[in-house]
Amino acid sequence: MIERGAGDSVADSAAAVVTRLVAKLDEVTARTQAVLMEEVADLRGDAQLVQLMRDNVAANIDTVFSAIRHGIPVEHVEAPTAALEYARRLAQRDVAANALVRAYRIGHQEVLKILLEEIRAAELDPQRRLDVFDEILAVTFRYIDWISQQVLTIYQDEHDRWQQSRNHLRAAEIRGVLAGDDDIDVDAVAAALRYPLRAHHLALVLWCEESAEQDELTVLERHVHEYAAAVGARDRALFVSADRLTGWAWIPLESDRGIPPPDTANPSVNLAAGQPLPGVDGFRRSHRQAQLVRAVLTAAGTGAARAVSAAEPGLMLAGLAGGNLAEARVWVHEVLGPLASADARDERLRETLRVFLRAGQSFTAAAGELHLHFNSVKYRVARAIERRGRPIAADVLDVEVALLLCHWYGDAILRS
CATH class of the missing domain: 3.30.70 (Alpha-Beta Plaits)
Structure with a gap:
């Protein structure tokens, strides 16, 4: 039990409570880690990561306990090496930063429960128990706030570095596949990319x-x-x-x-x-x-x-024909004449004629696709041919391709 002398301060009583727990650090660590494993599923990694989590939990508890025992201001405390390394390792494994933040909050809650149990077991009057708990709560909260900022900074720096490095490696693998090398080991590359190439x-x-x-x-x-x-x-x-x-x-x-x-x-x-x-x-x-x-x-x-x-439909052809857009523009104007203008009325006529030709020159099918009356389609087709200036029977394929280019390239290929 804690003996309270006449001159003991609240800080002294808080230090005495924490001192009793230092001897049970392994037990406090194990209990806190068990809660974290239960509550934060993203932290359940392999044995190596679990061991590093234990070291991280133990180091943080020992550090905050030392601050309380010796009256060390939180801003003078150094972040535990294990805590910083654990943050780096989570970043490398793409564990969300939110999981790391939750771990500190939940871990703080569990350690406070353990401290409260120890305070209740101490021979302190009710008011001093409240004061001691308030003192410990203030110190631990400041520590969690401070250490969270430290580990998040380390996490983000490592995440950015790791992602950039991994992106370079992934890009190199992908470019190797795109280069068309027939000798690539498909399964090995798939494993490296974590992507099913088959x-x-x-x-x-x-x-x-x-x-x-x-x-x-x-x-x-x-x-x-x-x-x-x-x-x-x-x-x-x-x-x-x-x-x-x-x-x-x-x-x-x-x-x-x-x-x-x-x-x-x-x-x-x-x-x-x-x-x-x-x-x-x-x-x-x-x-x-x-x-x-x-x-x-x-x-x-x-x-x-x-x-x-x-x-x-027709997009791949438009892409191939657009390899030399300047020449394609001249050719479209030669094929369509005045119909290749950027005027809104000519655009409606071109679209009607394009759909009509794609539908096998069926007015009925074109009307259904365009949601127009049969006679409206017939009128627009006739008007489009009139705007072109000559019939389409002799070079219908050229007309269809020219209309396709107008459809996809728009103002980039039309006459203003």
């Missing part, structure tokens, strides 16, 4: 404008994982930054069936998607398709963010 692959290229309010790459990666969930990915999507505002991604699928088109749920994200294709060759080809889609969207320069798939 699956069907839906490749994405994403990009956005620079923002002072958010981390662009984080926004892009989040969008990838949301889309992956929407299409029923069989495993975690693979994401790598191509630059500060651009990301490449692959979503593994069981097959190429039933894939919903990409959307623009995030108005700041542009998304170009390939088509789902199997195996390593599909990994490469789907990515090339996505890059071609991006080239079309970038050349069109519509301003508003878009999400477009290579599965769109």
Whole structure:
């Protein structure tokens, strides 16, 4: 029991309580660690990580106990080495920072319970017990607030460094696959990337404008994982930054069936998607398709963010034809004449004629797709041919391709 002398201060009584627990540090540590393992599932790692957690818990408890016993101001305390190393290790394993913060809060609560039990067991009058608990609560709270800031800074620095290093390694592996090397060890690369290269692959290229309010790459990666969930990915999507505002991604699928088109749920994200294709060759080809889609969207320069798939009819052809946009522009004007103007009326006529030709020159089918009356389609088709200045029967394929380029490139290929 604690003997209280006439001159004992509250701090002295608090130190005496803590001193009794120092001899039971292993027991206090084990009890606190058990609660953390139960309450914070993200901290249940392998034996090495669990041992490091124990060292971290023990070091923090010993440090705060020493501050109480010897009256050391929290701001003069040094962060335990084990605490800093544990934060680094969690960052390296992609354990969320929130789990680390929760661990300190829950651990603090458990240690306070143990301290309160010891205070109740001490021979102190009720008021002194309250004063001692208040003193210990104040010191431990200041310590938790201080150490949390220390470990979070270490965590974030390590997380950024580790992610950057891992991203470089991942990018090198991915570029090796995209280079078309037939000698790659598919299973070894898949293990290194933690991505199933033998699956069907839906490749994405994403990009956005620079923002002072958010981390662009984080926004892009989040969008990838949301889309992956929407299409029923069989495993975690693979994401790598191509630059500060651009990301490449692959979503593994069981097959190429039933894939919903990409959307623009995030108005700041542009998304170009390939088509789902199997195996390593599909990994490469789907990515090339996505890059071609991006080239079309970038050349069109519509301003508003878009999400477009290579599965769109005629888009791949438009991408190939747009390799020399200046020559394509001249050719489109030669084929369509005055119909290739940026006027809104000509745009309606072009779109009607494009759908009509794609529908096998069926007025009925075109009317159904455009939600127009049969006679309205017939009138617009006739008016479009009149605007062109000559019939389309002799070069209908050229006309269809020229209309396709106008549809995808818009003002970038039209006459103002």
